Amino acid sequence: MAQTLYPRGTVKKIVKAHARKPLSRNADILIFLNYALFMQDLIKEASIASKQAGERGISAKSVKKVREGCLRKFMG
Amino acid sequence: MSESPRKRQRTTPRNSEGPEAQITPYSDLRQLAGVIPKPITPFRRASSAGAGPTPGSRRTPNIAIRTPKTATRTPHRRPGTRPNPTRRAAPTTPHAIRALRERANAARTPGHNRRRSGRIQRETPRDTLRDLSRLLARTTRPVDPSPQVQARTPRNPALELPDIDDGPEPVRPRLSMPLEDMYDDDSIHEAPPRQSLLPQVPDDVDNGTIHSLEFGRRALSEDPRQMYGGRLSERFAEFGDMIPEEEYEVDGTFIRQNGLDDQFLQDAIDNDMDDTTTDLRALARRSGGRPSDVTLGVFGDQDEPDDPTFVFTLPQRIQAAPQEQPEEGYEDEEAQDEEQPSVGAGIDVIYDDDDDDDDEPMAAYDAQGWESDEEIHNDQDLMTYREEASAMDRSLRTQSPERAASTKGRPGPRSGRQRKEMFRTDFGDEYPSFPAATVKRLATGFAKSQGDKAKISKDTLQMLVSTTDLFFKQIGGDLAAYADHAGRKTVEEKDVLAVMKRQRTLTSNTTAFSLAQKILPRELLQQLRMEPPPKLRGQKRKRMETIEEENDE
Numbered sequence: 001m002a003q004t005l006y007p008r009g010t011v012k013k014i015v016k017a018h019a020r021k022p023l024s025r026n027a028d029i030l031i032f033l034n035y036a037l038f039m040q041d042l043i044k045e046a047s048i049a050s051k052q053a054g055e056r057g058i059s060a061k062s063v064k065k066v067r068e069g070c071l072r073k074f075m076g
Numbered sequence: 077m078s079e080s081p082r083k084r085q086r087t088t089p090r091n092s093e094g095p096e097a098q099i100t101p102y103s104d105l106r107q108l109a110g111v112i113p114k115p116i117t118p119f120r121r122a123s124s125a126g127a128g129p130t131p132g133s134r135r136t137p138n139i140a141i142r143t144p145k146t147a148t149r150t151p152h153r154r155p156g157t158r159p160n161p162t163r164r165a166a167p168t169t170p171h172a173i174r175a176l177r178e179r180a181n182a183a184r185t186p187g188h189n190r191r192r193s194g195r196i197q198r199e200t201p202r203d204t205l206r207d208l209s210r211l212l213a214r215t216t217r218p219v220d221p222s223p224q225v226q227a228r229t230p231r232n233p234a235l236e237l238p239d240i241d242d243g244p245e246p247v248r249p250r251l252s253m254p255l256e257d258m259y260d261d262d263s264i265h266e267a268p269p270r271q272s273l274l275p276q277v278p279d280d281v282d283n284g285t286i287h288s289l290e291f292g293r294r295a296l297s298e299d300p301r302q303m304y305g306g307r308l309s310e311r312f313a314e315f316g317d318m319i320p321e322e323e324y325e326v327d328g329t330f331i332r333q334n335g336l337d338d339q340f341l342q343d344a345i346d347n348d349m350d351d352t353t354t355d356l357r358a359l360a361r362r363s364g365g366r367p368s369d370v371t372l373g374v375f376g377d378q379d380e381p382d383d384p385t386f387v388f389t390l391p392q393r394i395q396a397a398p399q400e401q402p403e404e405g406y407e408d409e410e411a412q413d414e415e416q417p418s419v420g421a422g423i424d425v426i427y428d429d430d431d432d433d434d435d436e437p438m439a440a441y442d443a444q445g446w447e448s449d450e451e452i453h454n455d456q457d458l459m460t461y462r463e464e465a466s467a468m469d470r471s472l473r474t475q476s477p478e479r480a481a482s483t484k485g486r487p488g489p490r491s492g493r494q495r496k497e498m499f500r501t502d503f504g505d506e507y508p509s510f511p512a513a514t515v516k517r518l519a520t521g522f523a524k525s526q527g528d529k530a531k532i533s534k535d536t537l538q539m540l541v542s543t544t545d546l547f548f549k550q551i552g553g554d555l556a557a558y559a560d561h562a563g564r565k566t567v568e569e570k571d572v573l574a575v576m577k578r579q580r581t582l583t584s585n586t587t588a589f590s591l592a593q594k595i596l597p598r599e600l601l602q603q604l605r606m607e608p609p610p611k612l613r614g615q616k617r618k619r620m621e622t623i624e625e626e627n628d629e
Contacts, residue, residue, distance in 0.1 A: 006514050006600075007510075007511055007514060010508050010510060010511060011510070011548075013507055013508055014507045014508065014510060014545075014548045014552070015548060015551065015552045015555065015567070016505075016507075016552075016567075017505040017506065017507030017552070018505075018507065018548060018549050018551075018552020018553060018556070019552040019553065019555045019556035019559070019567050020505060020556060021555075021556055021559055021564075021565060021566055021567050022565070022566045022567070023566065023567045023568075024566050024567065024568040024569060026569055026603065026604060027555075027567055027568055027569045027571070027572050029592075029596070029600050029603060029604050030569055030572035030573065030576070030588060030604070031551060031555075031572055032596070032600070033576075033588065033591060033592050033595060033596055033600075034551065034572065034575065034576055034581065035544070035547060035548070035551075036518060036595045036596065037581050037591065037595065038547050039515070039518045039519060039522060039540075039544075040522045040595070042540070042543060043519055043522040043523050043526060043528075044522070044526055047523060047526050047528045057528065057531050057532070057533065057536075058519075058523060058528060058532060058533075058536050059533070059535075059536060060533070060535040060536045060538065060539040063536055063539040063540060063543065064539055067539070067543045067546070070543075071543070071546060071547060071550055073579065074547065074550070074551070074579050074581075075550060075554065075578075075579060
């Protein structure tokens, strides 16, 4: 985990644009946490799907296949 | 008094056995019960026995006739019965057979007074009712519902009336709102009046491309579905196909897409465009029938044959939600016109193509909207405007004065960052795309932890980035909805927590903090932990709760 922070400003901007509301100070961390969870789920599902399809690694196709379900799962 | 027991003895075999029962074993009685199959008889018999003197006196004359036979038989039988219980074969003699039968009949048929009286005494109301029904139902029949019989005939008339030739089938009326194909060519409805819509078009001009460029405009505030953009995942089918960026070439009077041959183009025009325009026209009609709203300024000077004309193939989704933002699309058009974005941004452009309402048709369509806005304001303006230059040229021009004026309100989008592609939400706010590097880092980390090969190919990354953008769009809408519901102006952490709780990433077992500990880097974790104290009170409490829970764990 010796990585840099995620681009906080970008996340804030993106969410702010979509929500059309300003974000409170730490909301973006939680949002990013949520996003990371989503990504985890997405990668997991995609790797399952790609394994089922017999592909090596994670293909764009498998990501495309599973992302709808993942997004739906992460609906608030 | 002394007679009655004796008579009883004689009258029926049972009664005669009654005194005998003290002597005979139980099997004998059972034997008799087997001979007389009617299960009701013992009940009646017992009832009549306990009935008292009056039924007894009545009964005597009746059965006295029979008794001799049975009486004669019973003594025969009785000695045999005792040693040998299985004496079914005993009534071999005609007398015995007859007696047996009669006895059974006597038990079965309630035609005698004695029986009736006994029954009346012992009858339950249900029995009464049943008897009544037997009397009454003799003539009545079960009712078969008449409407069923009537309905049966029209149900399949084809089977019953095969000879009837019913010509061409009448057009089945459509029961739903015919939004998409209301004015199909094969529709029975008359075509909408196009003249009013395109007043300046002479008859010989090919209409196919002209009326195909009309778009209805709907005020953004009118469409409730567009608040917060809805849920992206509901419209996912739209994002399924990644259309590569399309280029246009000027071909005679048409500017058309590369790679489309004329036939396809024509088809596209005929199908898509017609649908779209008629659809929109219908919309315009419904909203008060102002045809001038739909008319495009672009084709004002159609009488000049050399004037280039836009031809767009519109995907279906535009028809579904013809929303318009009058000022939208400059960015996109510019992106098409002037610069081919660099590698990282190229991905984003494609994504954006798929994202909200398709960039490339939007671009043109917005350009039209922008021009027809003028038309709405006053037609005089429009006329002069049309005269002064080709509207087409204008819409193609990237630096038109109007455009510069309208972009003025926005803080210069392109000046600061050159490489970063900016997108627009449904509301016209622009936002940067999520950096692909972060996505890649995250995805690689997760893939590694999954035990997968941590190699993520370029198009996978592209897909992940686009998914990321979709995710942020979705969560943005959700958060806004939550904050709105709470009556707040800002999205706060509670909203995020609520969203997470709702999507069940937060349960009673997992708190946001534990998740953060698992996933987020430590700096963020610390920030998450340390920031709360200077917060507002309500927020602080929320945060503190979470932390305490975390500490418990």
